[in-house]
Amino acid sequence: MKLLLLFTCVVFLNCILGIQGQDKPKKHVVCYFSSWTVYRPGNGKFDVENVDPSLCTHINFAFVGLKEDGSVNVLDSWQADKDGLNGINRLLELRNVKKDLKILVSMGGWNEGSEVYSKVAANETTRKILANNVLKFIEERGFDGFDLDWEYPGLRGGNETTDKDNFTALLKELSEVLKSRGLLLTTAVAGAVEKIDVSYDVAEVSKVVDMINVMVFDYHGSFDNFVGHVSPLYPAKIDFNFPDNETYNVDTALQHWLNKGADPQKINLGIVLYGRSFTLADKTNTSLYAPIIEGGKEGPFSRQSGILGYNEICAFHNNGTYVWDDEQKVPHRIYDEDQWVGFEDERSVQHKVDYALKNNLGGIMVWSLDYDDFRGTCGEKYPLLTTINKALNLL
Numbered sequence: 260m261k262l263l264l265l266f267t268c269v270v271f272l273n274c275i276l277g278i279q280g281q282d283k284p285k286k287h288v289v290c291y292f293s294s295w296t297v298y299r300p301g302n303g304k305f306d307v308e309n310v311d312p313s314l315c316t317h318i319n320f321a322f323v324g325l326k327e328d329g330s331v332n333v334l335d336s337w338q339a340d341k342d343g344l345n346g347i348n349r350l351l352e353l354r355n356v357k358k359d360l361k362i363l364v365s366m367g368g369w370n371e372g373s374e375v376y377s378k379v380a381a382n383e384t385t386r387k388i389l390a391n392n393v394l395k396f397i398e399e400r401g402f403d404g405f406d407l408d409w410e411y412p413g414l415r416g417g418n419e420t421t422d423k424d425n426f427t428a429l430l431k432e433l434s435e436v437l438k439s440r441g442l443l444l445t446t447a448v449a450g451a452v453e454k455i456d457v458s459y460d461v462a463e464v465s466k467v468v469d470m471i472n473v474m475v476f477d478y479h480g481s482f483d484n485f486v487g488h489v490s491p492l493y494p495a496k497i498d499f500n501f502p503d504n505e506t507y508n509v510d511t512a513l514q515h516w517l518n519k520g521a522d523p524q525k526i527n528l529g530i531v532l533y534g535r536s537f538t539l540a541d542k543t544n545t546s547l548y549a550p551i552i553e554g555g556k557e558g559p560f561s562r563q564s565g566i567l568g569y570n571e572i573c574a575f576h577n578n579g580t581y582v583w584d585d586e587q588k589v590p591h592r593i594y595d596e597d598q599w600v601g602f603e604d605e606r607s608v609q610h611k612v613d614y615a616l617k618n619n620l621g622g623i624m625v626w627s628l629d630y631d632d633f634r635g636t637c638g639e640k641y642p643l644l645t646t647i648n649k650a651l652n653l654l
Contacts, residue, residue, distance in 0.1 A: 284524065286622040286651040287621050287622030287623070287624075288316050288317070288623050288624075288644070288651065288653065289315070289445075289472055289625070290310075290314070290315035290624075290625050290628050290644070291624070291625065291627040292307075292310065292628055293305070293321050293629055294320065294321060297346070300559070300560065301559065301560070302636065303568075303571075305629035305633065306346075307346060307350050307353070309634075311640065312360050313356075313357060314644045314654075315644075317362070317363060317443075317445075317470075318350065319362075319445075320346075321368060321408070322365050322366060322368040323396070324366065324367075325366060325367070325371065325379060326375070327378055328385070330389075351400070361404065361443060363404040363405060363443060364396065364406070365405075365407075365408050365447070366406070366407055368408055371410070373416045373422075374415075374416035374417065377417035377422050380422065380425035380429040381421060381425050383428075389433075390432040390433045391436060393405050393437070394436045394440065394442075397437075397442060403443055404443025404445065405433060405443070405444055406446065406447060406472070407444075407445075409446075410447075410449070411448075412425070412458040414454060414458065423457065426459065430467045443469045443470075444467070445469055446470075446471055447472040447529075449473075450473050450509070455515055455516065455519070461520050462520030465521040470525055470526075470621060472529055474529045475490060475513060475528060476489050476490035476530070476531035476626070478508065479535060481551070483551075484550060485547075485550055485551060486537050486545075486601075487504075487507075487601070488535075488587055488601035489533075489534060490508075490509060490530070491507070491508040491587035493508055493510050493588060494506075494508045494510075495587050496586065513526065513528065513618065525621055526621055527621050527622045527623055528615045528620055529623075530608060530611055530625050531603065531626050531630075532569050532631050532644075533561065533566050533602070534572055534602025535601055536564075536567050537554060538597055538598060555567065555600055556595070556598060568629070568631075569604075569642075570632045570636060572600060572602050573638075576637065579592055588607060588611075590603075608643050608647055612646075616650075623647050625643075628644070631644050
C-alpha cells in the first residue's frame with residue numbers, strides 16, 4: 260500500500276512538473292526588409308549584410324506588386340534578382356545563419372494603393388490566378404510564405420461595398436494553395452478603427468491566416484495641420500477634445516481587433532522605427548495639437564520631410580529637449596527651436612512589448628529594419644530591436 264501511494268505521488272508530481280515545464284508558444288518578431296534602402300546614401304545604406312537574423316523570427320521582403328492579370332510584379336528587378344544585386348537570394352541565405360528563420364515575400368505597401376487589388380479580388384478567376392502565381396513565385400525562389408499588405412480594402416481606390424468580402428475570399432484562395440505546401444500566409448492590416456470596420460471581416464480573416472501584422476502607427480504626421488505622435492500607446496486626455504482622435508492609439512485599435520474576433524495569438528503589434536516630425540508654426544507652443552507649418556526637416560538618410568529614422572533621431576540626442584508623455588507612454592523631442600519629432604525609444608518599445616505580453620498577443624512586427632540604429636552609431640547596434648527581443652525573452 261505504501262509503495263502504491265509512493266508511486267501515485269511520484270506520478271502526480273511528475274504531471275504537475277510537466278505541466279509547469281511546458282514551453283509557452285514562442286513569440287514572433289516579424290521584421291520588414293525594405294528593398295529600396297540599398298540606394299540610400301552613406302551610413303543610411305541598408306543591405307542584406309546589415310541584417311542581424313538573430314533579432315527576427317520572420318523577415319518579410321518588401322515589396323512585390325500586383326498586375327491586373329493576377330501576375331506578380333517584381334517592382335525592382337535589379338535589386339531583387341540574380342542578374343542585378345541578387346537581393347532575394349542573399350536574403351534567403353540568412354537561413355544558413357539562423358536555421359529556424361522564416362523568410363516571406365510581401366506584396367503591396369502604401370505605394371501600390373488599392374485599385375488593382377480590388378479588381379483582382381473581385382473576380383474568382385483572377386483570385387485563383389493570383390494564388391497560383393504567388394505559389395509559383397514562392398516555390399521558384401524558396402520563400403517560406405507570403406504576406407499580403409493591401410492598403411486598404413474598400414479605400415484608396417478600392418470598392419467600399421465589396422472589398423471586405425473579396426479580401427477574405429482572396430485570403431481563402433491563397434490559403435488553399437499555400438498551406439497544402441506547408442507555406443505561411445500572413446497579412447498586414449490597418450490599425451485605425453474606421454479603416455478596420457470598412458476593410459476587414461476580422462473573425463474570418465483571423466481564421467484563414469497564420470499571422471496578422473497590425474500597423475498601429477502613422478496616426479499623426481505632416482498630413483495633419485497639428486503636432487501628434489506617430490504611435491501613442493494610449494490616448495491623452497486632450498485627444499478627447501478632437502473628434503475621433505481618441506481612437507488614434509495602439510490600445511484602442513488592438514482592442515477593436517480583439518473584440519471583433521481576432522485570435523490574440525495571431526496578432527503582432529506593429530512598432531514603427533521611424534518618427535514623424537513637424538515644423539512648428541510657433542516655436543513657443545510645443546504641446547500636442549500645436550499648429551504646424553509643414554513636415555520637419557529632411558534627415559540625411561531618409562531624405563523625406565516629416566520622417567526621421569531612429570538612426571537619425573538618436574544622432575542628435577543631446578540637441579534640444581527630450582519629453583516623455585506619460586499618458587501616451589511615448590517620447591518626443593523638440594530641437595532646432597521649431598522642430599518636433601515623435602518617435603519610439605527603448606522605454607516606449609518596452610511599454611509596447613509589455614502590452615503585447617499582457618494581452619497574450621503573438622508577438623511584435625517592426626517596420627522596418629533600416630530605421631533602427633543598425634550600425635551602432637549612437638551605441639549598441641539595433642537598440643530598439645534588441646530591446647524587443649530581450650523583453651520577449653528571445654535573447
